[in-house]
Amino acid sequence: xxETLHPAAPxxxxxxxxxxxxxxxxAVAATVAGHLVRANLSGHDSHGLIRIAQYxxxxxxxxxxxxxxxxxxxxxxxxxxxxxxxxxxxSATALAVEWAAERAVRFGVAAAAVRRANHIGRLGEYAExxxxxxxxxxxxVGVVGAGGVTPFGGRGRYLGTNPWAxxxxxxGDPMVYDAATSALAEGKLRVARSRGATVPPGAxxxxxxxxxxxxxxxxxxxxxxxxxxxxxxHKGYGLALAxxxxxxxxxxDDEDPTTAGTASRPDGEDWLAGAFVIALDxxxxxxxxxxxxxxxxxxxxLRQQPPADxxxxxLIPGDPERRSRxxxxxxxxxxxxxxxxxxxxxxxxxxxxxxx
Numbered sequence: 399x400x401e402t403l404h405p406a407a408p409x410x411x412x413x414x415x416x417x418x419x420x421x422x423x424x425a426v427a428a429t430v431a432g433h434l435v436r437a438n439l440s441g442h443d444s445h446g447l448i449r450i451a452q453y454x455x456x457x458x459x460x461x462x463x464x465x466x467x468x469x470x471x472x473x474x475x476x477x478x479x480x481x482x483x484x485x486x487x488x489s490a491t492a493l494a495v496e497w498a499a500e501r502a503v504r505f506g507v508a509a510a511a512v513r514r515a516n517h518i519g520r521l522g523e524y525a526e527x528x529x530x531x532x533x534x535x536x537x538x539v540g541v542v543g544a545g546g547v548t549p550f551g552g553r554g555r556y557l558g559t560n561p562w563a564x565x566x567x568x569x570g571d572p573m574v575y576d577a578a579t580s581a582l583a584e585g586k587l588r589v590a591r592s593r594g595a596t597v598p599p600g601a602x603x604x605x606x607x608x609x610x611x612x613x614x615x616x617x618x619x620x621x622x623x624x625x626x627x628x629x630x631x632h633k634g635y636g637l638a639l640a641x642x643x644x645x646x647x648x649x650x651d652d653e654d655p656t657t658a659g660t661a662s663r664p665d666g667e668d669w670l671a672g673a674f675v676i677a678l679d680x681x682x683x684x685x686x687x688x689x690x691x692x693x694x695x696x697x698x699x700l701r702q703q704p705p706a707d708x709x710x711x712x713l714i715p716g717d718p719e720r721r722s723r724x725x726x727x728x729x730x731x732x733x734x735x736x737x738x739x740x741x742x743x744x745x746x747x748x749x750x751x752x753x754x
Contacts, residue, residue, distance in 0.1 A: 401593075402738060403730030408753035409447060410435040412745065416450065419748035420457055421464035422486065429489040430519075437520040438731045441722030444585025445520035447733065448592065451740045452517065453486070454747075462486070462516045468493050476505040479648045480512045487518030491537070491673050495524045498677035499531040506682030511648035512539075512673035522576030522719065525565030528677055529572035532686060535565040536676040540641030543669035547580045548621040550635035553607030555621045558671070559584050560641035567680070568693040574716030579638035580622040587613040587622075592734045600627050646670030 410431050417427035438446030456462035466485025470478050470493070478497055482490035494510040501508035512518070518539055528535020538561065545558035561583070563576040578584075581601040590597050596611040604610040605619035616622065625634025649672050680689035703712045726732075733741070738752075745752040 400735045401732040402735070403732055404753065405730055406435050406439055406727065409438075409731060412741070412750060412753050413447060413450060415750045416744060416748050417453075417464065417486075419750060420454070423465070423467060426464075426467065426486055426489045429492060430486045433488045433492075433519045433523055435731070436523060436723075439723045439726045440520065440522070440719040441726070442520050442522075442585075442719070443732070444583055444589050446731070447741060448585070448588055448737050449517065449519070450744060454744055456516060468512075468515075470497060476501050476508045478508075478510040480510055480515075482512060482515035484514050484516065487512070487515035487539075487673065490515045491518045491524055491539075491675070492527065494673065494675045495527045495535060495537070495677070496531075498675045499528055499533045499535070502533045502677035502679040503681070507676070507678050509677070510675045511645070512675070513648040515673060518673055520576070521561045521563035522565075522574050522716075524675065525563035525574050525576060526572070526716075527565075528675075529565035529567045529574065531677075532567050532679070532690075534567065534678040534680065535563070536678075537563045537565075537673070538641040538645055539673040540638065540643075540645040541669075541671035542639060542642035542646075544671070546584055546616065546622055547624060547638060548603070549639075550624050550626075550631040553603060553621065557624075557635070557638045558642065559622065560638040560645075562637065562641060566693055567686075567690050568697060569687075569690040570694045570697070571714070571720060572716060573693065573697060573714055574719070576715070577625070579625050579634045579641060581625055581627065581634070582622060584616075584622065587616050589734070591617070592736045642670050645672035645674045647674060648672055 413431035413434055414427045417430055434446050457464055463484045466483035468480055468482045468490035471481045472479035480490050480494045490512050494512050498508040498510045521537055524537045525535045540560035541558035546555050547557040547559055548554055549556055559578040559580040561578040566573040591613040597613050599611055602610055602616045602622050603620050604615040624631040649670055680686040697714050701712050705711055742752045
């Protein structure tokens with residue numbers, strides 16, 4: 399499948415203008431557009447501009463309210479609830495991280511739950527944001543009862559891909575871990591399908607529960623498998639379930655049983671969903687500067703470990719994204735032809751000319 403390279407800045411401006419045309423405020427549109435383009439720059443095309451078509455479709459179905467603005471609706475000092483109002487999850491989760499980071503500086507630790515948010519994008523973005531503020535950030539978003547991942551030992555859809563991200567500040571580049579609890583993130587299937595590619599064995603099953611490498615089989619009713627596969631899939635399954643149960647903390651509402659709203663509630667099914675952010679300030683645990691220096695030494699020691707056969711070096715979580723941002727900032731962002739065609743069509747619909 400052919401691809402073309404595009405500079406980041408015009409793509410970000412295009413996305414921002416599309417979101418404004420959809421009804422988003424300038425601030426929200428800028429946040430979402432910047433998030434998507436940074437995902438592409440970071441090498442995670444699964445969470446980049448390919449998602450615009452998804453957001454347009456969700457808005458058409460009434461699931462996404464582009465004009466919504468996230469707000470803190472419960473503030474108890476070191477604990478908060480952020481209500482996204484069924485709007486873009488990116489700005490709501492960024493607000494949660496900023497709030498938690500500020501309160502962690504005051505109290506040592508803080509936590510914020512995000513409810514009624516749609517897709518929140520690349521989770522590692524929020525771990526990076528926390529680390530840049532000098533705090534440890536732990537972020538998860540999960541859904542159970544309405545996802546595309548089978549529980550360990552099953553074959554039907556029930557869990558989301560339910561990722562976890564952890565950002566740790568250092569005297570230098572931070573450690574940023576970000577991974578789904580499924581064998582692959584669902585967005586990776588979108589990218590593979592857009593490129594006419596297959597996926598690795600052991601990642602998905604078809605609608606009958608049989609192994610397949612064709613990503614279209616997932617969208618025809620198949621399911622993703624939990625991280626760990628046949629041997630250790632119980633680990634990914636357990637982390638996925640924990641993500642949904644923790645993320646669903648802010649969901650319970652006597653007046654609105656669909657408070658979290660990251661997906662439409664299936665009729666008659668139990669369902670939990672939401673995002674959750676924890677921030678810890680190292681200053682409260684012995685000194686921030688000493689901690690960042692220690693973390694930097696540990697990361698430096700890891701990089702000096704001898705690589706195994708077939709590997710050139712030891713990487714730290716976050717290194718691939720940093721290197722991708724440097725490379726793609728120079729060379730451009732690759733977009734598969736079907737993704738570019740979707741963007742052109744969406745731009746035409748909203749009167750926004752796609753950058754040539």
